[in-house]
Amino acid sequence: MDFGDYEISEADLRKIEDKMLELAKEKQVFQRREVPKKEALEYYKNKGDQYKVELINELEDGKISFYQSGYFTDLCRGPHIPHTGFIKAVKLTNIAGAYWRGDENNKQMTRIYGITFPKKKELDEYLEMLEEAKKRDHRKLGKELEIFTFSPKVGAGLPLWLPKGAQLRERLEQYLKKVQKEAGYEPVISPHIGDVDLYKTSGHYEKYGKDSFKPIETPVKDEEYFLKPMNCPHHCEIYKHKPRSYRDLPVRYAEFGTVYRYEQSGELHGLTRARGFTQDDAHIFCTPDQVKDEFKGVMDIVMRIFKALDFNDFVTQISLRDPNKPEDYIGSDDNWDKAEHAIMEVAKERELNYEVEYGEAAFYGPKMDFMVKDALGRSWQLGTIQVDYNLPDRFDLKYVGDDNQEHRPVMIHRAPFGSMERFVAVLLEHTAGKFPLWLIPDQVIILPISEKYQKYAENILSLLKNYDIRAQIDNRSEKTSRKIRDAEVKHIPYMLIVGEQEQADKTVSVRKQGEGDKGSMGMEEFALKIKKETEGVMS
RNA sequence: GCCAUUGUAGCUCAGAGGUAGAGCGCUUCCUUGGUAAGGAAGAGGACACGAGUUCAAUUCUCGUCAAUGGCUCCA
Numbered sequence: 115m116d117f118g119d120y121e122i123s124e125a126d127l128r129k130i131e132d133k134m135l136e137l138a139k140e141k142q143v144f145q146r147r148e149v150p151k152k153e154a155l156e157y158y159k160n161k162g163d164q165y166k167v168e169l170i171n172e173l174e175d176g177k178i179s180f181y182q183s184g185y186f187t188d189l190c191r192g193p194h195i196p197h198t199g200f201i202k203a204v205k206l207t208n209i210a211g212a213y214w215r216g217d218e219n220n221k222q223m224t225r226i227y228g229i230t231f232p233k234k235k236e237l238d239e240y241l242e243m244l245e246e247a248k249k250r251d252h253r254k255l256g257k258e259l260e261i262f263t264f265s266p267k268v269g270a271g272l273p274l275w276l277p278k279g280a281q282l283r284e285r286l287e288q289y290l291k292k293v294q295k296e297a298g299y300e301p302v303i304s305p306h307i308g309d310v311d312l313y314k315t316s317g318h319y320e321k322y323g324k325d326s327f328k329p330i331e332t333p334v335k336d337e338e339y340f341l342k343p344m345n346c347p348h349h350c351e352i353y354k355h356k357p358r359s360y361r362d363l364p365v366r367y368a369e370f371g372t373v374y375r376y377e378q379s380g381e382l383h384g385l386t387r388a389r390g391f392t393q394d395d396a397h398i399f400c401t402p403d404q405v406k407d408e409f410k411g412v413m414d415i416v417m418r419i420f421k422a423l424d425f426n427d428f429v430t431q432i433s434l435r436d437p438n439k440p441e442d443y444i445g446s447d448d449n450w451d452k453a454e455h456a457i458m459e460v461a462k463e464r465e466l467n468y469e470v471e472y473g474e475a476a477f478y479g480p481k482m483d484f485m486v487k488d489a490l491g492r493s494w495q496l497g498t499i500q501v502d503y504n505l506p507d508r509f510d511l512k513y514v515g516d517d518n519q520e521h522r523p524v525m526i527h528r529a530p531f532g533s534m535e536r537f538v539a540v541l542l543e544h545t546a547g548k549f550p551l552w553l554i555p556d557q558v559i560i561l562p563i564s565e566k567y568q569k570y571a572e573n574i575l576s577l578l579k580n581y582d583i584r585a586q587i588d589n590r591s592e593k594t595s596r597k598i599r600d601a602e603v604k605h606i607p608y609m610l611i612v613g614e615q616e617q618a619d620k621t622v623s624v625r626k627q628g629e630g631d632k633g634s635m636g637m638e639e640f641a642l643k644i645k646k647e648t649e650g651v652m653s
Numbered sequence: 654g655c656c657a658u659u660g661u662a663g664c665u666c667a668g669a670g671g672u673a674g675a676g677c678g679c680u681u682c683c684u685u686g687g688u689a690a691g692g693a694a695g696a697g698g699a700c701a702c703g704a705g706u707u708c709a710a711u712u713c714u715c716g717u718c719a720a721u722g723g724c725u726c727c728a
Contacts, residue, residue, distance in 0.1 A: 210723035211656025
């Protein structure tokens with residue numbers, strides 16, 4: 115709504131809510147009526163409502179309907195509820211600016227968000243659900259579990275990983291490195307900055323140079339460096355450092371590459387949208403014929419990882435060309451067909467549930483993305499696999515084929531997690547902080563019943579350490595029930611309660627978080643049990 | 654970047670034009686307790702930052718920064 119000069123604020127919401135409920139009680143009837151275009155235009159021109167006039171002008175005559183209730187008439191396609199008496203509970207939730215017709219270049223209007231239910235109880239339930247969702251917010255959990263923090267002094271959107279978070283992230287990275295090694299990837303390392311020329315070649319400078327961190331100047335005139343927003347240009351140069359034969363392909367370069375992008379200030383959102391983040395990036399350089407197998411290989415990695423993390427709640431989106439606009443894309447038709455078919459076939463062979471979006475492909479190639487929802491239902495892109503015909507051209511990448519002629523390789527960009535930041539954020543929200551045992555920073559806490567068993571607790575701790583099990587001792591002077599409660603609240607998966615009995619028998623009394631007492635067992639036996647529960651992922 | 658809201662102790666929050674308060678956490682002491690909160694005492698705060706109004710500002714006004722909810726954007 116365009117309120118003109120009036121500045122509406124949240125204080126007004128209460129008043130509007132009251133008025134709404136008042137009108138609701140009157141059971142005002144909504145009456146629909148078809149209106150000829152001419153009459154509709156006339157009506158809104160007289161009212162001086164330029165917005166409705168604009169909308170009506172674009173509507174087809176004969177398909178225009180008005181709704182009337184009391185003396186208020188509105189243009190609306192409908193349908194409406196029969197009368198206002200159906201409204202029993204109203205909550206106006208927030209005020210926000212929204213651009214007219216969603217275009218940044220248009221005037222910004224005021225949008226008031228609200229929700230209504232036929233029963234008061236349902237509204238209360240909805241509000242409660244929102245409260246619950248907030249508890250799973252990764253920004254809240256990340257703070258509580260000491261995974262990450264931000265400091266305005268370091269800069270907005272630049273996450274600081276705390277020891278527990280760094281530990282967790284490192285474990286994820288090690289796991290992926292192991293998987294990638296098995297899949298024939300070679301680690302490479304590239305610097306955080308690159309000559310602007312690199313990004314002029316890649317095309318990123320032209321496209322994003324203005325909206326990004328400004329280039330870094332040096333004492334040398336006209337010499338400029340750019341914080342890297344992408345790893346691919348660097349990897350292209352690595353590919354180019356020597357001549358390639360078709361026998362060398364595919365070449366797979368992997369790097370946990372930290373990149374920096376100047377996201378708009380209003381877009382920053384915890385770890386899901388940051389200005390500095392680390393992609394679990396890799397680039398595959400292959401022949402057009404190898405695209406399908408390589409794509410399949412990448413998808414297998416993605417599925418393997420999601421499975422290891424018990425991560426089932428995602429949507430696969432395949433983005434292809436708009437068949438009506440072939441001129442919007444670079445690369446030969448033949449190659450596009452090959453790549454698009456390859457992607458579709460792989461998706462079918464792997465029996466994925468997927469959605470196909472035509473026209474959503476990048477101008478340089480088709481892609482497959484893995485989307486997930488956060489606690490509040492907002493959608494984020496995690497993993498991505500993209501075929502690219504553009505960069506090999508721009509960087510003039512080549513290989514010599516079996517015909518002794520030079521050919522252009524195809525590039526596949528891929529990041530199974532997307533970025534470590536976003537993935538950890540989503541994992542936090544999906545697990546509500548209860549990470550799988552192999553990942554969670556604190557796996558076990560030892561709870562001695564009194565100081566007398568401190569020594570025995572330390573023995574257990576060093577035994578567990580020998581098995582690479584992450585454990586701590588709670589040696590505060592508190593009652594056992596208190597220590598248990600605190601460990602439960604912190605979601606530490608295993609609690610080992612030790613007292614006189616355990617010390618005498620060389621056992622531990624095991625309690626599982628969320629499940630309760632599991633009885634006692636030998637300490638060695640417990641260590642082996644944990645080992646068994648975590649094996650298969652890291653080993 | 655735009656619109657709205659918010660910024661007080663490590664965390665969650667209360668407060669008021671006259672130099673700050675609770676719960677949890679933390680420290681110390683008492684307690685040595687067997688499966689979800691034992692007791693007592695204590696420490697901890699340029700009330701985000703900068704300007705203005707005022708005898709007096711943490712409180713009012715403006716600006717900056719940051720955060721939150723949207724819009725737009727996302728290589």
